[in-house]
Amino acid sequence: MITLKTVKQKKNDLIFTISGFIVAILVNVLFPQKADVTFKIYTLNILNLRIAFDINSAYIVVLVALILIYAISGIRSSFQKDKRKLYAKNAPFRFALGIALAIWDIGGTKLQIFAQPFFPGPAQIIEAYLAEGSYIIQNTLYSIRLYLAGFSCGVLLGVGTGILIGWFPKVYYWVFPVLKITGVVPAVAWMPFALTLFPTSFSAAVFLIVICAWFQIAFLTAQGIQSTPKQSYEAATVLGGGQINQILHVAIPHAMPDIFTGIGSANAMAFTTLVMSEMLGQPGGLGYYINQSKVWSAYYKVLAAIVIMAVLFSFINFLIGLIRKRVLRWQQGVIKV
Known part of the structure; x- marks a missing residue:
């Protein structure tokens, strides 16, 4: 009322x-x-x-x-x-x-x-959109394409690797040490090798984003799989569930909160890697636009690109939150949000 x-x-x-x-x-x-x-x-x-x-x-x-x-x-x-x-x-x-x-x-x-020209007013920042709107859109679409290619592959590889590590002891023995070693190395440090091994700068940047997303997601997915209570597996076995059934209907659902935590953490790192890779060797993207504007001391354009990055990153986080809320709807009323 x-x-x-x-x-x-x-x-x-x-x-x-x-x-x-x-x-x-x-x-x-x-x-x-x-x-x-x-x-x-x-x-x-x-x-x-x-x-x-x-x-x-x-x-x-x-x-x-x-x-x-x-x-x-x-x-x-x-x-x-x-x-x-x-x-x-x-x-x-x-x-x-x-x-x-x-x-x-x-x-x-x-x-x-x-201090000018480093901190122009909001009207000057809007001028960047008016003067170079189509060019900014072009670079934004390039960033989105690069991000989607790298982060989607990183999520699939991370979740798949995490399930294998968490479920199979032999995979854990051989793969987890590699995961720990590569995970602590910043993704951008692999840039010289990526540019040498991959035919294009775009595929090299995709590789860097995959690497930085893979560690976080794989580590937390494995942690979620390994923390599944044995009673849940025993109950699935009593009901006639085999190993595949236990993985799909017991282990993965239990690990879902950890998986989404890893995706959220990896998203921030992937976005950072995206911008840095664009600034270091891409023919387009918001990072490339910032680097180009900085050379000409057009800092109002730099801030205009930063505003788009903030909006874009917030929107991506919002979408991940919606998916998480949908998949983990059983948590509503159970945990504090």
Whole structure:
């Protein structure tokens, strides 16, 4: 039952969430521009209409878009209790984000008290998307393709190796020492060998991502398999389950939490390896774009690429979380999240 107090609380959470971004807009409009900054004008074709605007106007549009997104999200969350609690929990952070953007705008654009050109304002970062949007998209797609090729192979190899190590003592004897030795070596250290052994720089980078993902996932998968209670195997044997049945229906389900923990840890390492390999020898990707921009001291482009990396990595983590929640739905109400 929705009470008057609940409605008032939801309204307060919504106002608190968007008020930080409103402050950011007011600061941008009302605070005088003291520093000598050139606001370049760009033209955008929308429905056969040519719309001209400068980078500062584009920044205000982004702030308005954030206000609309969080306002709609707040209204939708009011109909579900769990989402309403999550929205209220994140309200202080979103408010602080808006205030941080306002401070950043003053220090990086209005007054430029931050060291330039290393810390440009948010409007200058948006300029990178306006000036080189198609090129940034091209490099982002290259990074996604490289990441998917390497990380998917790393997950399959890691889970497969972990099952074999955890189940068969002889495999553990021969493979686990190799896993421990190679696991402590940073993946980028294998770069000279990868470039020599593989025909293209893309396949070499895939190999590096596979190596860094393989260790974490294989180690935790083996740990999950080995920690399966013997009583579970005995019960499966009584019910007529053979070795394959015990692996598929007892050992692997029990190891699933450890497998997803390994995938989560490996994801961060794979993303780091992805960027470093792109900076060291790839013909494209966000790491390549950062390296290229750094040479020309275009640090606003570097920060623009970093923002895309943060969004992309957060989205990948979100997808992994959804899959984990679906596969491990039996844990809901059992463990603290």
